[in-house]
Amino acid sequence: MRDNGVVTSATRQPAVPAASPMLSTSRERGGAPVGPPRLIATDLDGTLLRDDKSVSPRTVAALAAAEEAGVEVFFVTGRPARWMDVVSDHVHGHGLAICGNGAAVVDLHGGPGAHRFVKVRDLARENALDAVGLLRDAAPGTVYAVEQTYGFYQEPAYPKLHMEVPDTRAPAEELLAVDGAGTDQPILKVLAYHPELDPDAFLTLARLAVGERATITRSSPSALLEISGPGVSKASTLALCCADRGISHEQVVAFGDMPNDVEMLTWAGRSYAMGNAHPAVIAAASGRTVANNEDGVAVVIEQLLAERL
Structure with a gap:
């Protein structure tokens, strides 16, 4: 196993739309309200990205607004690093993403083909x-x-x-x-x-x-x-990244749609299953938002930022 440094960021739109019937409030495990988040962890395919693999203008604005408000954004994906060009423009200052279901933390600065592996948790x-x-x-x-x-x-x-x-x-x-x-x-x-x-x-x-x-x-x-590798998941690598930054799991908001997101959604203090999510994901998350094609991640981020005002 190779472990070095850590972490990641990304990219919101204004005005929270009228509450969607699919959007449910997320609370910390046990039912207590959760305080302001310090980090947003989002899956990509089926979650942040629309089905055409694009990042909508609304989502770009929401992610940027989160960063401007001091809430870091981590892309946490099963994708290999070389498939990250779709979001490499939205990683902001630290430029890091968690790839391969937690097998690597990658610095995406420099664009496709120029990424650097910051942390590797390999399969022997x-x-x-x-x-x-x-x-x-x-x-x-x-x-x-x-x-x-x-x-x-x-x-x-x-x-x-x-x-x-x-x-x-x-x-x-x-x-x-x-x-x-x-x-x-x-x-x-x-x-x-x-x-x-x-x-x-x-x-x-x-x-x-x-x-x-x-x-x-x-x-x-x-x-x-x-x-x-044994013990390698989106959740375990995200936990390492958060520990490096002094961020507790209660301060993390996570989004996902498929079984590889279950551990991360269970670990995070607040978590949302997409409207298009697998049943196991819906069961694991503490809240639910609308589907990826309806910008479900942006809807929640806008609401979270409005609550901070």
């Missing part, structure tokens, strides 16, 4: 090999890809699910071998795809099969799982 090759073997036995037909800090590798049968062409195609056991591809770079996560299984059933099966050797979650609507 031994753990990755164990996870692949156990999941092959539990779910025959699973195919794999390997995400590293700067490299991307996949098995020949792995479908075209991502934007880039892989650096190498080979069986996962070869890619993850001690002398395999990209041994000079840490592994951030292994992707496991099954063409037939129900996504939630696949997640449950994989967690039971792999146990504590790795952390397994999912953020895709398909049966695509994300396998990270």
Whole structure:
């Protein structure tokens, strides 16, 4: 494991619209009202971003207003760093984002291709090999890809699910071998795809099969799982970042829509499930906002800032 420094920021609009029937008040666990936030942690896909992967003008304004009010904004995503160009213009002074479901904290200054890894919480090759073997036995037909800090590798049968062409195609056991591809770079996560299984059933099966050797979650609507190092999650890395800044979990407001957000939403003092969220996310969050295409994150930020006045 490699840990160095930490943290992140981003980018609001004025006037809170009439209260939406979907927007529910979020309170600290136990029912007590929560004080003014010091940090906003938001997922990207299905949460901050609209379905066309854009950041709406209203959301840009809301994020900027939060920063101007002294509330830091962290982007906390399952995306690799090289897919962060969509929000790299909105990270403000410190320029940091949490990527790969907590596997890395990245300085996005310099734009696409020039990012610097500030903190890496890698998946050991031994753990990755164990996870692949156990999941092959539990779910025959699973195919794999390997995400590293700067490299991307996949098995020949792995479908075209991502934007880039892989650096190498080979069986996962070869890619993850001690002398395999990209041994000079840490592994951030292994992707496991099954063409037939129900996504939630696949997640449950994989967690039971792999146990504590790795952390397994999912953020895709398909049966695509994300396998990270033991204890690595959006929540655990966000907690490290907040500790570095003297921010307690009660001072964090979090937003998410998929199972990879559950731990973060449970950890934060105040949290919101999007109107389009997975049922497990709705159950985990302490509040709910409207869908990503209706700027649900901006709606809450505007309300939070209005309450500070």
